[in-house]
Amino acid sequence: MNGWALFVAVFLACVVEAVEALTIILAAGTAHRQWRSALTGMAAGLGVLAVIVAALGPALTAIPLGALRVVVGALLLIFGLQWLRKAILRGSGHKALHDEEAIFRTELAAAQAAGTRSRGGVADWYAFTLSFKGVLLEGLEVAFIVVTFGSNARDVPLAVVAAVCAVVAVAALGIAVRAPLARVPENSMKFVVGVMLTAFGIFWGAEGAGATWPGADAALLVLAPAVAVFGLVLIALLRRVAPETSAPVPASAPKEVAA
């Protein structure tokens, strides 16, 4: 159960963030056709994320399990509730749906207005930094999910494999389509990730703080569906008081690139 849940949660979280990062990289590369600079920025961002996971993963697994579960449970629960809240607000019409094509147009216009400038051996510094920041900021939360989820389940390598699979899948799709992946059901995926992070956060946090779950690990089989049903009930209730117009607009302004 833990292995599959770990893989699915990390894979979905990583797909969502990778789709958003891909939109930024596409805009950076398309603006001045400086793909090498944009791809170098992407590689640099992925490199920094790999260093963070490589450094934090082993460090966290060295912490006693009880203490680790309290800290990680709290973090996962806070992250999970944030993801869930955004998904519920979008699902109920209180927040605009994420529109990758609109975000792409906004980023592209900003990149074209910025002009090209070479620096430090990089032909297009703007494309490099835009790509680097996009990958790093979008990926940072996933890196945290990888190390916290992975270390608590005592299986960081599996979490890393899930993240790499997601990045490869999104990159392959991006190369094939050569356009923002607007059809990926980001909100539904965000909802599922929010449910899983919240359920595991509740489970590990309570266990670390001294609680004993009825049925031990099997309690997760009740917790996760219960959180999902609660989320769906909240969506249904909030839809009744949703504003009439909720046309999709760029949900992620250039400044706000995290989840």
Next chain:
Amino acid sequence: MITRLRAFGAFWYDFVIGDDWHVAVGVVLALVLTYVLSVATSIAVWWVLPAAVLVLLPFSLVRVIRS
């Protein structure tokens, strides 16, 4: 230097706490309550965090919608 440190702190605050600090505080309080009850009493305490989520999530949603 101070500006950069502030920006660094603000980034991590936003990253960990998010846009509603009530949720983070509520989670920490629920964990403390779980620990205190588990140490001081013999009652089952697994229900504290699920109960906290039942309160915190709608509370946070209502706050966002009203604002």
